[in-house]
Amino acid sequence: MPLTAIHDRLADTSSLFVAALGIWALFLRFRSRPLDSNWSGAAVIAELLLIAQFALGAILYVQGLDALLPRPFMHILYGVVAIITIPASYAYFGNVEDENVKTLAMAFVYLFLWGIVQRAGSVATYLPPNL
Numbered sequence: 001m002p003l004t005a006i007h008d009r010l011a012d013t014s015s016l017f018v019a020a021l022g023i024w025a026l027f028l029r030f031r032s033r034p035l036d037s038n039w040s041g042a043a044v045i046a047e048l049l050l051i052a053q054f055a056l057g058a059i060l061y062v063q064g065l066d067a068l069l070p071r072p073f074m075h076i077l078y079g080v081v082a083i084i085t086i087p088a089s090y091a092y093f094g095n096v097e098d099e100n101v102k103t104l105a106m107a108f109v110y111l112f113l114w115g116i117v118q119r120a121g122s123v124a125t126y127l128p129p130n131l
Helices: 003-030 037-062 072-093 099-122
Strands: none
């Protein structure tokens, strides 16, 4: 399986995973429960998925496959934003005392991240190679 296909499938997996985390956080908020250790563990897995996807993208970039993208720097920008969103949100919202506010904020952060991953995929439509 080529690396481009693995990168594409990993993008789909990351997208579904962060969407599920956002919905899960909303569910916890509506039940007036704080984010638990299960959710936090899943958030770490989401970050690892995004890092793996970013690493594969970096390998593809070094191989010169960025020339197949119509706007490679937009794709890279979305990848960098996806990587830094989770640590930045924990740094910013980690000290919030009200657990309901923290849960709602993290739900919106993960739904924002879902949009970023979707947008990164939409600017990554590969152009067919000239034969």
